[in-house]
Amino acid sequence: MTSVLLVYPFFRGPRDRSRFRFPPLGPAYVAAGLRAAGHAVELLDGTFLDRDDALAQALAAGAEVVGVYGMATLRRDCLWFAERLRGRCGLLVAGGPLPTCDPGAFLSQFDVVVRGEAEQTMVELVAAYEAGADLAAVAGVVRAADPDAPPRPLARDLDGIAFPARDLLANQRYIDYGRQKYGYAITTVMSTRGCPFDCEFCSNVLFGGSYRERSPGNVVDEIEQALALGYDRISFADDVFTLDRRRVAAICEEIARRGLRFLWECLGRVDALDYETARLMKDAGCFRIFFGIESGNDAILRLMNKQITTAQARSAVTAAHRAGLEVGAFFIVYYPGETDDTVLDTLRFAGSLPLDYLGLTMPYPLPGTALADRVGERHTREWRQRGGLLSSHTLTYDAGVSATKMRFAIFKGHAQLELKRRLGRLAPVALKLFEKPTDEVLRLLR
Ligand code: B12
Incomplete structure (x- = not known):
């Protein structure tokens, strides 16, 4: 039996205004697999802690094997833990979405990276560690000597995976x-x-x-x-x-x-919801559905390879709304390749839908995406200085528009939806009065 500590290094930055908090499901899945194999597992979730307290707890745990989760926004914190835990445990492991697509960025600080689904890989990795065997022989494990080793093939039988260890959360x-x-x-x-x-x-x-x-x-x-x-x-x-x-x-x-x-x-998805299914869902307790619609312009939807149309979006949102579900939708503004006109299409389209929640964001060229390849090295100085950190409406790459313009577009989109929601019969007139001059302001902004 080996003692294992799994760390979820999720801390709220001062500029982070998001309200959503969810217990970390991925590390809890990994914990369940390890526990079923007989290991003593602890899970340290940083969500309600500050960094130093979390580090003190991690050190106090004194585990033999320490695994740290990493995703796009957590690169710095993941490496911060590794630097301080190095030499304080027998084996230091990174895993999660970011180490999976960019293992090289973690191999200087971690002994190994686990790529892909980690339930089975971690069990085999700890067994190999206990036996003093070659860790790199475990499928899905990457070491500095072979940074391109592929992820383990995906699990075929999801019902066979142990439920996440929720008692550790x-x-x-x-x-x-x-x-x-x-x-x-x-x-x-x-x-x-x-x-x-x-x-x-x-x-x-x-x-x-x-x-x-x-x-x-x-x-x-x-x-x-x-x-x-x-x-x-x-x-x-x-x-x-x-x-x-x-x-x-x-x-x-x-x-x-x-x-x-x-x-x-x-x-x-807007091409995968009809009224009858929405009614069934409502009757079974569904209170809200979110759709990633992304754009109100069909050419931009094609550019995104989204494989939906604005007509499908309108039909699915209307069906869900008619079935009594709250509807939320996410859109991106100033996607690479967009013009002011296509952004205005999106804002008008979003405002015309019966939405209860509207998410408007700038594009994030995330690691491991075709968009990041297309945007290439056009990341902003701010993004680089902050170690690839994403925060609310901060420009992450040189989109050819200022942050002010981006924020104005986001403000305008929310304002148009609110006008429609609050003003009832007066909304069309109010919208006309608001839309035209603000369209012009948006076009004038650089
Ligand atoms: C729920 C969710 C959230 C929640 C929070 C996460 C949580 N605590 O549950 C919320 C809504 C807050 C959120 C926010 C964001 N998210 Co999010 N989110 C998800 C989502 C939909 C599900 C996560 C999940 O539960 N997965 C299920 C488990 C089983 O998978 P897993 O966590 O990856 O775990 C497996 C492996 O990673 C590995 N593993 C997990 N832990 C560990 C630990 C160790 C030591 C090891 C070795 C392995 C390992 O094994 C696990 C089991 O196989 C994923 C999409 C997805 N398909 O996963 C996106 C996803 C993780 N999010 C993503 C992004 C980009 C974001 C945002 C930046 C979005 C934004 N633009 O604002 C923000 C960032 C928030 C922040 N400030 O840091 C990306 C990450 C991409 C990347 N390359 O890193 C994903 C993959 C979506 C996507 N397809 O683009 N998110």
């Missing part, structure tokens, strides 16, 4: 935070892995183009476990929850058959 903190911030306690469950689409901006490095489903019974068993901890809502973390209509219907039936009463939300 700071559930009460998340429950209290959720009740205080949004009036309910919510956690995530992932019922499928992967997405068969290939949007230019999406960093789907972990699950690639795979799409794998869990059985409805297995998903609802895990939901019951999560609810028993005191959560009253579930957020499906699937990339596209609604892809397979029959699967969605079967999950809804299973929830009803067990008489479970809880609310849930998910992310759908």
